[in-house]
Amino acid sequence: MGVGGNGRGKCSRGGAPDRTMQRRKFLATVGSLTAGSAAALGTGAFTSVTADRSVTVEVAGDSEAYLGLEAVSASPNSQYVEKSDGEISFDFSAADNDGSPVDGGGNGFNPDSETRINDLLHVTNQGTQSFNYWVNVSQLGAGSDFVTIEASGYSSISGNMGSTTGASKQLAYDGGNADDVELYQLGPGDDNYLHLVVDAKGESPNNFAGTVTFVAEHDGVPGSN
Numbered sequence: 001m002g003v004g005g006n007g008r009g010k011c012s013r014g015g016a017p018d019r020t021m022q023r024r025k026f027l028a029t030v031g032s033l034t035a036g037s038a039a040a041l042g043t044g045a046f047t048s049v050t051a052d053r054s055v056t057v058e059v060a061g062d063s064e065a066y067l068g069l070e071a072v073s074a075s076p077n078s079q080y081v082e083k084s085d086g087e088i089s090f091d092f093s094a095a096d097n098d099g100s101p102v103d104g105g106g107n108g109f110n111p112d113s114e115t116r117i118n119d120l121l122h123v124t125n126q127g128t129q130s131f132n133y134w135v136n137v138s139q140l141g142a143g144s145d146f147v148t149i150e151a152s153g154y155s156s157i158s159g160n161m162g163s164t165t166g167a168s169k170q171l172a173y174d175g176g177n178a179d180d181v182e183l184y185q186l187g188p189g190d191d192n193y194l195h196l197v198v199d200a201k202g203e204s205p206n207n208f209a210g211t212v213t214f215v216a217e218h219d220g221v222p223g224s225n
Helices: 076-080
Strands: 025-028 037-041 053-061 067-071 081-084 087-091 114-125 131-139 147-153 184-186 189-200 208-217
Touching: 067 081, 076 081, 076 114, 114 184, 131 147, 184 189
Parallel strands: 053 208
Antiparallel strands: 025 053, 037 087, 067 114, 081 087, 114 189, 131 184, 131 208, 147 189
């Protein structure tokens, strides 16, 4: 299992290892992103989904086996992340619209609102060579209009060339915004923290379905595959 595990190894510069792309399918019943909403996450990939929609989640790239995803243990938002048998699930039913945990349950994700969940996932390079990574949301359909995935921590290699500590950078690629995506490179042992923003202001996210792919490539860039 490529992500969230303890896989080690080297990635050949001459080509990708002979590895079958891992795929996970899940169904999440979110009820138009209301209280009680839940979204499942296949190992190595990240997404959220609305009511009664089946979403395929994939991991890809010659370095995908070394991309580790875990809950941020020191963050109060770690309560939204559950991991069982190598698979991660998100349950935002206890969140208010500002993303903060609420005792006894909150509003969840509501239409015509913006919800931000900081420090949701800890991303680590568990391999022995550097790789670039981003999240391809181009197959998410209308949902890509509502979801932003950001990172903070280790410095990026595009856009702001300085440290991104304390700042957030967009790493969701929608198929046409390659110039706007911050390309992050993680060396062995380097890490980032991922944040989720769901912006449904003035919209209804009922058509939120499709595929989201975490891509980890030794020399890749968004739009190259």
